[in-house]
Amino acid sequence: MSQTVQPTARDRRRWAQYLVNERAEARVYEALASRRDGEEKAILLALAEAEGRHEQHWLSLLGGEPQRLPQPDIRTRMLGALARRFGSIFVLALAQTAEARSPYDTEPFATPAMAADEKIHHEVVRGLAARGRRRLSGTFRAAVFGANDGLVSNLALVMGIGATGVSAQFVLFSGIAGLLAGALSMGAGEFVSVRSQRELLEATGPSDLADRAVPDLDIDANELALLYRARGLSEAEALVRAQRVLDAAHGADEARPVTGPVEVVDHELVGAAWAAAASSFLFFASGAIIPVLPWIFGLSGVAAIVLALVLVGVALMATGAAVGLLSGAPPLRRALRQLAIGFGAAAVTYVLGLVFGVSLG
Incomplete structure (x- = not known):
C-alpha cells in the first residue's frame, strides 16, 4: 500500500466515494438481515460489520468525516432500495455481482486485507444466494422457462400464420389454440418430469x-x-x-438404527410435481397470451404484428434479465440474448409464412 505518497484531490474524492459506498453496502446487508433469522441473519450482519471496518479505513485516510460527501453509486443505491422493499434473492444476486467488481485490487490506498475481504464477501454472498436459488429452483424454473417458451412459440406461430395473409380471426384462433396446446403440454410434461425425478430419488434412499x-x-x-x-x-x-x-x-450396547452413507435426497432441488406443473401451465399461458393481445383487441395486419413484437420484446427482456439476476450474470446481456432468440424464431416463421402465402396465392 502506497500511503507514503502524497494524496491528490482526485485521490480524496475517490476515497470519499469508497466511504459512502461502504456505508451504503453495510445498510444493504443490515436491511437484508432484518428480513432473515438464524444463521443467514448472523452472516449478513457480519458482512455489514466488515463493510464498517472498510469505512473506518477511508475515514482515517480522509482525516475524519468530510463536510461534503458524494452520493453512493447508482448500483449501490438501487441495491439499498430493493433490500428495504423486498429483501429477496434478486438483491443477493445483485450484491453478488457488485462484490465481484470490487476496485480494491487496483486501488493503491486499499490494504491487501480489504481486497481479500471483498473476494471472500463475493463467495459468501454467492453461497447465500445459492440457498435461495435452491429453494426457488423447482417452481421458479418451470415458471420462467414456461413463460419464455410461451412467448417465443406463440409469437413464432402468430407471425408465421399472419404472414400468410389469412384473416385476423384465423390468426386469433391459431394463437389461442397454440396457447392451450402448449400450456397443457408444458404442464403435463413438467408434472411427469418432476414426479419421475422424485420417485427416482426416493427409490435411492x-x-x-x-x-x-x-x-x-x-x-x-x-x-x-x-x-x-x-x-x-x-x-x-x-x-x-x-x-x-x-x-x-444383542444387548451389548444401547440399540441404534442401521445407518450409513447414502446419497442425500434433496427434494427442495426437485420441487413439487403439482406446483411445477401448475406454474409451467400458468406461466406458459401468461407468456403465450402476449403475442395474441393485438388480435384480441381487434388489430390486424402490420399494426398487430408490430405491437406483438413490441410487447413480446419487453417480456423477453424481462424474463432474460430475471434469469441473469438469479444466476449472477449481467442482466442486460441475458435480456438481449433472450430478445435475439425470440425474434430470431419469429423471423424464421414469418419468412416461411410469406413463402407459403405467396405459393398459396
Missing part, C-alpha cells in the same frame, strides 16, 4: 427394513457388513460398523 432385521441376524455372519459396503464404506469400515450395530442389537 434408505429404508428401515434392515433395522427390523438386525436382532435376528447371525452375529458371526457378514450380511450387515455387505449392506454398509453397498452404501459406500470400505470392507474394513463396514465390518467395524456392522459389529457395533450387532453388539447393540
Whole structure:
C-alpha cells in the first residue's frame, strides 16, 4: 500500500466515494438481515460489520468525516432500495455481482486485507444466494422457462400464420389454440418430469427394513457388513460398523438404527410435481397470451404484428434479465440474448409464412 505518497484531490474524492459506498453496502446487508433469522441473519450482519471496518479505513485516510460527501453509486443505491422493499434473492444476486467488481485490487490506498475481504464477501454472498436459488429452483424454473417458451412459440406461430395473409380471426384462433396446446403440454410434461425425478430419488434412499432385521441376524455372519459396503464404506469400515450395530442389537450396547452413507435426497432441488406443473401451465399461458393481445383487441395486419413484437420484446427482456439476476450474470446481456432468440424464431416463421402465402396465392 502506497500511503507514503502524497494524496491528490482526485485521490480524496475517490476515497470519499469508497466511504459512502461502504456505508451504503453495510445498510444493504443490515436491511437484508432484518428480513432473515438464524444463521443467514448472523452472516449478513457480519458482512455489514466488515463493510464498517472498510469505512473506518477511508475515514482515517480522509482525516475524519468530510463536510461534503458524494452520493453512493447508482448500483449501490438501487441495491439499498430493493433490500428495504423486498429483501429477496434478486438483491443477493445483485450484491453478488457488485462484490465481484470490487476496485480494491487496483486501488493503491486499499490494504491487501480489504481486497481479500471483498473476494471472500463475493463467495459468501454467492453461497447465500445459492440457498435461495435452491429453494426457488423447482417452481421458479418451470415458471420462467414456461413463460419464455410461451412467448417465443406463440409469437413464432402468430407471425408465421399472419404472414400468410389469412384473416385476423384465423390468426386469433391459431394463437389461442397454440396457447392451450402448449400450456397443457408444458404442464403435463413438467408434472411427469418432476414426479419421475422424485420417485427416482426416493427409490435411492434408505429404508428401515434392515433395522427390523438386525436382532435376528447371525452375529458371526457378514450380511450387515455387505449392506454398509453397498452404501459406500470400505470392507474394513463396514465390518467395524456392522459389529457395533450387532453388539447393540444383542444387548451389548444401547440399540441404534442401521445407518450409513447414502446419497442425500434433496427434494427442495426437485420441487413439487403439482406446483411445477401448475406454474409451467400458468406461466406458459401468461407468456403465450402476449403475442395474441393485438388480435384480441381487434388489430390486424402490420399494426398487430408490430405491437406483438413490441410487447413480446419487453417480456423477453424481462424474463432474460430475471434469469441473469438469479444466476449472477449481467442482466442486460441475458435480456438481449433472450430478445435475439425470440425474434430470431419469429423471423424464421414469418419468412416461411410469406413463402407459403405467396405459393398459396
